[in-house]
Amino acid sequence: MDKNPITFPHLIPHLDTFERTSDVLLKRWVSHPDVRETLRRHRITPEFFGRYFGTKVIKYVLGILRRENEYGNCPIICVMLAFFEKKDIPLDDIFVICVNFKNAFLLNMIEHRILDSDTMEEISWLIDHNFIGVVREYIHLHYLKESAKETCSIVPAVTSQYADGAVMSVSSAASKPTSAFDYLMEVDVDFALMEELSEIEEETLASLDLSEEIGNGTYRNLIVLFHNYLKVLHQLVEFEELTYALAMLIDILEKTSLEEISEENVGAVMIYIKAMINDLSFWRTSVFVHQNAEDIHYLDKTLISSIAQLQIMLSESDSSANQEIEFF
Numbered sequence: 001m002d003k004n005p006i007t008f009p010h011l012i013p014h015l016d017t018f019e020r021t022s023d024v025l026l027k028r029w030v031s032h033p034d035v036r037e038t039l040r041r042h043r044i045t046p047e048f049f050g051r052y053f054g055t056k057v058i059k060y061v062l063g064i065l066r067r068e069n070e071y072g073n074c075p076i077i078c079v080m081l082a083f084f085e086k087k088d089i090p091l092d093d094i095f096v097i098c099v100n101f102k103n104a105f106l107l108n109m110i111e112h113r114i115l116d117s118d119t120m121e122e123i124s125w126l127i128d129h130n131f132i133g134v135v136r137e138y139i140h141l142h143y144l145k146e147s148a149k150e151t152c153s154i155v156p157a158v159t160s161q162y163a164d165g166a167v168m169s170v171s172s173a174a175s176k177p178t179s180a181f182d183y184l185m186e187v188d189v190d191f192a193l194m195e196e197l198s199e200i201e202e203e204t205l206a207s208l209d210l211s212e213e214i215g216n217g218t219y220r221n222l223i224v225l226f227h228n229y230l231k232v233l234h235q236l237v238e239f240e241e242l243t244y245a246l247a248m249l250i251d252i253l254e255k256t257s258l259e260e261i262s263e264e265n266v267g268a269v270m271i272y273i274k275a276m277i278n279d280l281s282f283w284r285t286s287v288f289v290h291q292n293a294e295d296i297h298y299l300d301k302t303l304i305s306s307i308a309q310l311q312i313m314l315s316e317s318d319s320s321a322n323q324e325i326e327f328f
Contacts, residue, residue, distance in 0.1 A: 008065055008126065010118040017112050018062055026054050029104035038093045048315050052248050053080045057101065064126065071126075075240035077134060079248065079304060085142045086308040094138060102127045177295035180287040183238075193232060194288055200225045201281045208274050214266065219258045222273060226250050229280060242300055245307040252314045265313045272313070276306045 011018075018025075029035065030046045039049055056076035063069030084094060105123060109115040204225050207218045214222075226246060233243040261269060279299055286293040 006071070006125070008122045010116075011065055011122045011126075014109075014112075014114050014119070015062065015065055017114065018065070018108075021108055021112070022055075022058050022062065025104055025108050026050055026058060028107060029101050030054055032100045032104065034096050035100050038096045042087050042089050042093070044087070045315075052251075053083075054101075056244075061126065061130075071130070074130070075244045077130075078137070078241045079245045079308070081134065081138050081141055082245070082301075082304045082308040083311060084138070086305065086312055088142075091135065091138060091142070094134070098131050098134060102131075177297070178238075180291040180293040180296055183296050184288070184291055187236065189288060190232070190235065191288070193228065194284065197225070197228050197232065197284060198281075200228060201277060205274065205277055208270060214258060214270055214273075216258055219253075223250060223253050225277070226253070232284075238296065239300070242303055245304045249307045249310055252311055256314050261314065269310065269313050272306055272310050276303065276310070279303055279306065 027050075030039075030050045036046055039046055053076065057074070057080075060069055060074045060076055064071055102124070105127065106115060106120070109119060109123070200221070204218065204221050207221065208214070227250060230243065230246050230250060233239050233246065236243075279302060283293075283299045283303070287296050
């Protein structure tokens, strides 16, 4: 069965143009005065948003049109919303950011003479219905925390009729949890790498416990440890949100020297890193060693939330808010 029932027949012939102009689309989106001002108020630079979220959202949307991505299942958006929630960003500001993505897309289509009634209907359907899911998920995440789901799902709970008469039913009901035992019956895991993770975890935590400050050697070991966890997660396609969140954190750590972390943040960064390593260790043992986890995703929200907090501590700066935007 096709994972995307809607085929977008009028947009697909223009995919090469969308791909070729994706950089222009990103710059137009993030350069909009309303978007820049919204990001500035929350101490997010346009460069940071563009690099880690904007480019990925555009690739996700184009991936849906190429039938490579599944509609309503974007791990990048889930990680972005966790980041926004930690920033305590209100829903109206998220609306400003998201609606200007659609506006920028439409302007690009006008410039390339792609926009007509058919393409307008298709791109509006695609972006609007994903935005419905974003709003619903963020309400649960930010305003109704006690009822938030264990895993992120941005699929709108609606039944929609499309222009060509196709009907798409989308359910937001949570799927039955997968136990560690059942999961490991279906996947191949590199247990040698798991054992290596255990050793690096112990060494890194011992190093953190021996000193009140993070040294350069320990900082490099942290990055190695997270890289090894990323290797494991890349083998496990069921953990896409966690994979992207961790990859984003690694990229920020690699681009941020220890000396660049402000004095007021160093202690908090160490606390969060230790807590995250402990959580990752507990997740690894309960899923892959003892195999007693009733739900393999039971720690996803906690880990992604911790990663988002670390990302904020390592990235917050308003010094480049007015510089020329460079994303790559």
